[in-house]
Amino acid sequence: LASDDKKLQEIGDLEAKQYLGETDDEKYAKLNENSLDLKVKSDRTVINKKALLRNENPSTMSQEAFMEEISRDADRRYKDKLRRKERMETFKKQVALAFRRGEFEKALSLYNKAIEQICSIPTELLLILTSNSMIKR
Template sequence: MTDEFDEESWNSFMARTDQAAKIIKGLASSDIKKVKHSLKKAKEVLGRVKESTEIKEELSYVKADRTVINHNALIEKKPEDPNTMTQEAFMKHVEKDAAERAEQRRLDKIESDRHMKEGNKAFRGEDYDKALSCYNKFLGLMEEKWFPAMAYNKAIDALRDRSILYLNRALTLLKLGLCQRALADAELALRISPNSLKGLMYKAEAHYKLGEYEKSDETILEACEAHPNQVALIKDLQQKWTDALNVGKLK
């Protein structure tokens, strides 16, 4: 046995490492096309591993999507080993895991959508406390569970949904007089949709009600520049909440 560095063997080892990592990442994807493609690749690799006498103990584990998978499971072990996992068993396990993940994301999405609908209903009924609670639950589920695991195109749609919820919650917070928090939500919505008319108007209203009149006027100007065809509406909305605030001061 020699201690000399074998560059060719090392490069071959690293290539197989990269391939295994890509397969594991693909299997953890929420994109069914990527999962199927990775399953196909895994079957090809498993077939080569079964026939090969060279690969024995490469890659002790690969960490992907917070799951550590023992690559030795790709190699058939002795029947008496309780951790034995044949090629067929491994593929069934992967398919079952992918299906369970997809089902859990589906259930999380149903639950979050329910909170959104309940929040909108409560807002229309002027039950702003309940609306706020529902919007908080929706955004919590979206950010903690199903949003991070989404495929890119679905994540874009989710961002749009999240922008709408930030706007809904901002308006709810304005109704409750929680203007600082309303301002924060309006700004979050504007990060996603920079020219959102509602986002700009809620931001301007929050600034005004916080006594930040110059910032409010700057935001109104920004809204007029971004929506030149809506200037009359913008001025009308501005007049409504400034009048409402002034009436409140007189009471």
């Protein structure tokens, strides 16, 4: 096998294959996929297995229930905001009417009620303040 002559290398290769018993082609021909047994020596998955386990603790809620509750909460807050905005608009009209009539104390109390209705809507508050300052001029 270590010779420089090609024929001698081929002869040495054939003798080595005969000594070992089988050729590579014969080994691959005998290989059957169904008869192979693979053994895993270590599990190298990166999956969080604890997340897949069902936690039957009654104090926790499922993802679906949580998302549904978040959706209901958002709808409830949106409807509440619309109601407060509608009340604020009503108070705003009453404030303008009271100012025109010269009932400044009533206008001031209605104005404060309008501000209470829009505590979470700062842009609406700004609009009320500017509209009231225009009325005073």
